[in-house]
Amino acid sequence: MAHDNWSLMALLPLEIFDLVSLWHTYRIPIILTTFTILIILRTALHIRASREKGIASLPPSPKFSIERKGFLGDTKASEKAPRRIVGGLKKRNSLGENATPEDQKVQVLVFFSSLTGTTEKTAKLFTEQVIKSQADSAVFHEAQLLDLSYIDYDDYFITPPKDKSSIQYFYIILIPTYNIDTVLDNFLEHLRETHNDFRIDTAPLARLLGYSVFGFGDREGWPTEEEGFCSQAREVDKWMAKLTGRKRAFPLGMGDAKTDALERLREWREGVEDVLANIAETGGLGEGVVGSGDAVESDVEDEDVAEDGGELLFEEQTLARRKTKAQKSGLNDLEDIGGTLNKSTSMSDSSEPLEIDFTTYSKGAQPPSPAITKEMVPKNSxxxxxxxxxxxxxxxxxxxxxxxxxxxxxxxxxxxxxxxxxxxxxxxxxxxxxxxxxxxxxxxxxxxxxxxxxxxxxxxxxxxxxxxxxxxxxxxxxxxxxxxxxxxxxxxxxxxxxxxxxxxxxxxxxxxxxxxxxxxxxxxxxxxxxxxxxxxxxxxxxxxxxxxxxxxxxxxxxxxxxxxxxxxxxxxxxxxxxxxxxxxxxxxxxxxxxxxxxxxxxxxxxxxxxxxxxxxxxxxxxxxxxxxxxxxxxxxxxxxxxxxxxxxxxxxxxxxxxxxxxxxxxxxxxxxxxxxxxxxxxxxxxxxxxxxxxxxxxxxxxxxxxxxxxxxxxxxxxxxxxxxxxxxxxxxxxxxxxxxxxxxxxxxxxxxxxxxxxxxxxxxxxx
Known part of the structure; x- marks a missing residue:
């Protein structure tokens, strides 16, 4: 075989033969030299890029700042100064990473609960008004009305409905407050269990465009919120904030069923419609929307303090989060039962039996609940x-x-x-x-x-x-x-x-x-x-x-x-x-x-x-x-x-x-x-x-x-x-x-x- 190779080399021109001989003689120094030169070039380029990045990150000069603020009267006076955003990263477009509002459709779902029928009638009229306000928009599907008594909570309140990828949902919830056990108690328990279920994501409803809650109350029975006015509506609002990742689109609305409920509902509806119009235009709630997640508006919804980029969010609400409001047992029905409501039910009788748990028969014993004195069906309910x-x-x-x-x-x-x-x-x-x-x-x-x-x-x-x-x-x-x-x-x-x-x-x-x-x-x-x-x-x-x-x-x-x-x-x-x-x-x-x-x-x-x-x-x-x-x-x-x-x-x-x-x-x-x-x-x-x-x-x-x-x-x-x-x-x-x-x-x-x-x-x- 070696004989064959020498025979072939003998056929090559003399110059090529000399180059091959030189390569075999000096190949190691040549390779080392080339490698060293490449390392030097790469290091020099890296140092240069770092220097340019450092210069770009320096704050603007005073003259540049003045020009940006418009004091020199040139063409840059109309530009806005850079903003410092506190509280986290800029929110994505709720309709999708690359989608435009025109590409997507919005479905408004109006949920309600009603025992005597008054809230149901109000909810129907409310839905008709929402539909009318969206009649000229191609973004919205016709709003739907859903009774909380006749839906499966798992279909709507663990994950949003799964119809089409192009449909995004916005929840509106209208509820009264009762002094008796109704489907609302079960609804609240479902929201609470969903939030605390380790198998479910912390904010499983985060894909919603947003939500807002309105409660009907009775200030004659409960003069203030601390005393229970619209307590169940406030609880729903709190848990929805947790489940949606603070996507409250408009603050909680409350109205007295005996006096100003319809007027307060009208004002609240106009605010919600403005939010929906903004969603149709921009594709999301935007930034800094009033009520879009501030802890003070939802009581203790931010018990688990959030952190973003090392900056503590909502730190000024620490004291508010420590406050716990006692649950009132003498709750009055706040839909339309007038002056016959019970206003004096007490929770002080410690001789009553403890709550009996029938929920988890296969699980271990649960800690005893506090004494209960509430009647299942009060005579004035x-x-x-x-x-x-x-x-x-x-x-x-x-x-x-x-x-x-x-x-x-x-x-x-x-x-x-x-x-x-x-x-x-x-x-x-x-x-x-x-x-x-x-x-x-x-x-x-x-x-x-x-x-x-x-x-x-x-x-x-x-x-x-x-x-x-x-x-x-x-x-x-x-x-x-x-x-x-x-x-x-x-x-x-x-x-x-x-x-x-x-x-x-x-x-x-x-x-x-x-x-x-x-x-x-x-x-x-x-x-x-x-x-x-x-x-x-x-x-x-x-x-x-x-x-x-x-x-x-x-x-x-x-x-x-x-x-x-x-x-x-x-x-x-x-x-x-x-x-x-x-x-x-x-x-x-x-x-x-x-x-x-x-x-x-x-x-x-x-x-x-x-x-x-x-x-x-x-x-x-x-x-x-x-x-x-x-x-x-x-x-x-x-x-x-x-x-x-x-x-x-x-x-x-x-x-x-x-x-x-x-x-x-x-x-x-x-x-x-x-x-x-x-x-x-x-x-x-x-x-x-x-x-x-x-x-x-x-x-x-x-x-x-x-x-x-x-x-x-x-x-x-x-x-x-x-x-x-x-x-x-x-x-x-x-x-x-x-x-x-x-x-x-x-x-x-x-x-x-x-x-x-x-x-x-x-x-x-x-x-």
Missing amino acids: PTYDALTKQGYSIVGSHSGVKICRWTKSALRGRGSCYKYSFYGIASHQCMETTPSLSCSNKCVFCWRHGTNPVGTTWRWVIDPPELIFEGVKAGHYKKIKMMRGVPGVRAERFAEAMRIRHCALSLVGEPIFYPHINAFTAMLHKERISSFLVCNAQHPDQLAALNPVTQLYVSIDASNRESLRRIDRPLHRDFWERFQRCLDILRERRFEQRTVFRLTLVKGFNIDDEAEGYADLVQRGLPAFVEVKGVTYCGTTSSAGAGLTMQNVPFYEEVCAFVEALNTALARRGLDYGIAAEHAHSCCVLIASTRFKREGKWHTRIDYEKFFELLESGEKFTPEDYTGPETPEWATWGNGGFDPRDERVHRRGKNKVALTESQGALMKGKD
């Missing part, structure tokens, strides 16, 4: 007025009783409800009551129109069970006596109605929410009153501690997590886990008492393609019975706001088709169930375990006397031990379920006719 107008008798501070339409119907011989067909309960001898008017769900089909209190913890005065028991009986009998002069009431049934034999703990709210529910049911059983208790599957600890009742219901309103969230709108974050745990508890107790799954079918929500899902839930809980009932529409504005209309009410034929599909799905899983009975008039069908089928006949009714004997014996017993007589033929599947001894009266002037088998089969859910 709008909740009390709303419930009494609906026919409730309020007992104590948190219980209620009411007679249903089936009680009135049975007294007149026009038929009892499905409980008579299925279980032998005569409606005119049944008392419908609840020891807790508060609930932890906001179901779209709730009959109470959102007027009952809501909450995840018991934080009210606790009435003794003796007071509730005697009070609800007195209230029930009083209402029965009022039926004495109603035409058509049968004397023998009126006499029977004066002896309560059954109690349906399903009126409103959550019965097992009441801390002394076992003592209350014991009083019922002592007087040989059967107990039919309905719970919403959100309180597993209380359900597990419940003593046996005659029949235990769990509401199963959806077959999956998403449907349950849309229909029941639960307040608990871990609602699905709670729900599943309650099903497990029913499975564990299925041989101690009769257990029932109650399915309320809402067309468009939980019927289509969900029979298989419900079958899985039945397989998990193995209840004794499954009641399938079509929803009853109340025809209220609140229901419409929740997305429920008459179109969501299934016809009876649709309910029957669903029941057959569910029964088939159960059989496919090898579960021993069958369709046992029906009550077409209630749009209700009963699926029963074959445990209650003897010699080919269904025995779904209850031997109530036997139940009390077994209960009093103190011995263990099973549901089969107090199974009653055979289910009547007229109540079984395919026969309508209307008692032939009664007569059916059609509405709208139709003649009274006995319900026949064919009529029962054709009844619709709305009847």
Whole structure:
């Protein structure tokens, strides 16, 4: 190989041969010299650049400053002097890094809460005015109005809505303040929990363009802000400032509902509209906007002192942040309840029980809360007025009783409800009551129109069970006596109605929410009153501690997590886990008492393609019975706001088709169930375990006397031990379920006719 190389070199010209020889001889000095020269050049260039940068950073000369300020009268006089910006970096364009306002769209969302309807009307008018003011702008989508009672907070107050990348959102919140527990308490708790949740970003709503809050108050009840004027609005404003990264676009507005609320709202709206106009022009809130984050305007929202570039922000507010304002318990409703408000509720009674936490059943014990003396439903509250107008008798501070339409119907011989067909309960001898008017769900089909209190913890005065028991009986009998002069009431049934034999703990709210529910049911059983208790599957600890009742219901309103969230709108974050745990508890107790799954079918929500899902839930809980009932529409504005209309009410034929599909799905899983009975008039069908089928006949009714004997014996017993007589033929599947001894009266002037088998089969859910 070496021979070949020398042969090739021999062919090269003499000059090239000499260069190659020189390179091999001096290559090391050449490389070192070249490297040294490059290092020297690089160092010289670096020194020169540093010197130029230092000169550029020096302050301007006096002459330059004078010229900039305009004292020399030249062309530079019109230029502004450089500004020193204190408080952080310049804010980005809220519409995007490179976007212009014309490229983006702004969606204004107006949130409100209303109990008596006044704030709702004001919010609607306000939204119309905002829409009108933006009519000539191509930047804005039409403003939307949203009721806080009918939205999922996770969709709006953990992250902004995710529709299109080109849409930015601006929140406007209009709320009154109440002296009772309402959805606003839950809303505030949600904001507080979101801010304190370590899994969520400190400012998860920072992508909002901005927000602003207006509160309606009553200075007659609360003369000053320190004494509680618009306290809930101020709390919302504080937490929104934290969650948005201080994007308060306009200061908190407040108005007295009795005097100047509309005038103050008009002024505040004009200010908000100016901010929105500025957003449309510049794409952001700008810098130095009044109310865009100063801590003094939001009380203690800046407890965690912010730092930016080594300069302490808002340091002059240190003293203000240390001030803590005591929460007033004597809060008055500040919407439109006038001079009947309570102004003297006290928090000084330390003998009251501590708040009971029902929120996190699976977590460790929480520290005790301060003593609570607030009433759930004060007599001078709008909740009390709303419930009494609906026919409730309020007992104590948190219980209620009411007679249903089936009680009135049975007294007149026009038929009892499905409980008579299925279980032998005569409606005119049944008392419908609840020891807790508060609930932890906001179901779209709730009959109470959102007027009952809501909450995840018991934080009210606790009435003794003796007071509730005697009070609800007195209230029930009083209402029965009022039926004495109603035409058509049968004397023998009126006499029977004066002896309560059954109690349906399903009126409103959550019965097992009441801390002394076992003592209350014991009083019922002592007087040989059967107990039919309905719970919403959100309180597993209380359900597990419940003593046996005659029949235990769990509401199963959806077959999956998403449907349950849309229909029941639960307040608990871990609602699905709670729900599943309650099903497990029913499975564990299925041989101690009769257990029932109650399915309320809402067309468009939980019927289509969900029979298989419900079958899985039945397989998990193995209840004794499954009641399938079509929803009853109340025809209220609140229901419409929740997305429920008459179109969501299934016809009876649709309910029957669903029941057959569910029964088939159960059989496919090898579960021993069958369709046992029906009550077409209630749009209700009963699926029963074959445990209650003897010699080919269904025995779904209850031997109530036997139940009390077994209960009093103190011995263990099973549901089969107090199974009653055979289910009547007229109540079984395919026969309508209307008692032939009664007569059916059609509405709208139709003649009274006995319900026949064919009529029962054709009844619709709305009847």
